[in-house]
Amino acid sequence: MDYADQKANNKQESNKLKDYLQLIKPSLSIMVVFSSVISYLLAPNVVEYNWLMILLLFIGGMLVTGGANAINQVVEKDTDALMMRTAKRPVAAGRMSVSEGWTFAIVCGLAGVFILGYFFNWLSAALAAFSMFLYGFVYTPLKKVSAISVFVGAFPGALPCLIGWTAGTNMFLPFEQMVVNDQVYSNVGGWILFGLQFLWQFPHFWAIAWVAHNDYAKAGFKLLPSEKGPTKFTALQTIIYSMLLLPVGVLPYLIGMSGKISLVIVILMNLFLLVQCIRLYQQNDAKAARRVMFSSYLHLPVVLLALLGDKL
8 A cells, every 4th residue: 555545544534533523422422421420429429539430431421422412413314414504414414324323323322321331330321321212212303393392302411410410329219318428318419400401401402593593494493482483482481491490509508419609609600591591582682692502501510510519
């Protein structure tokens, strides 16, 4: 093989790697897995940071999330091809076959579920498998049917918190209890984290859907709560869910998960997001929606890190 052929092969391999990375949506996957890892560390019985276990949870979570995202791109290849923001995805653009996409998704998903089950517990693995199924085979096709898809999609979107918590506790039901250093703790903490991320997704996703409405509409996606598209009704919905975050944000303090410092930070971040949603209602334009979107990107990691930093 001469230098030119070797260079061409290297470029082809590099492009293939880029396609696989694009298939798992690394930026989105990292954000999802971040919430899972923080929730794992917030579990009362995780009192020491075992970096190997944290790395394994991260890898397992990335594989499951990447598998779900790959399924999404295979199922939506035709609609992805219609939208400017997704037309260059590997399956939609024809650089990768449907069978290769399915193979990658299945291998990633199974490997991730196995890592969670073998190194943590099979309860968290089952939740991860259910989340992947719900995202890939229920939420994804439902996007072209009704805006109820956003509500359905919020469940797999929030399950990473519960998966991480369950990986640490091996308990799922909220009324179960654990004893750590002679202290009795409720398992409800994982469900509170689930609730925080569940509610957060509505202003976050509707802001994205508002900004990208024309692109989504071209593909036939029905993602906004109003059939008329971006309206004050959508903005009002973001306000309602942001307001619901306020009482839920107090619960970690009330159950003894974290202290007063994080309580103040969480309340301030929830108010910050609420103000942006109110501004969206007042201004009713894409610029205000973009502010809600970026505010939500800031909101979630700050809230989770505050809870972890102030863990009791």
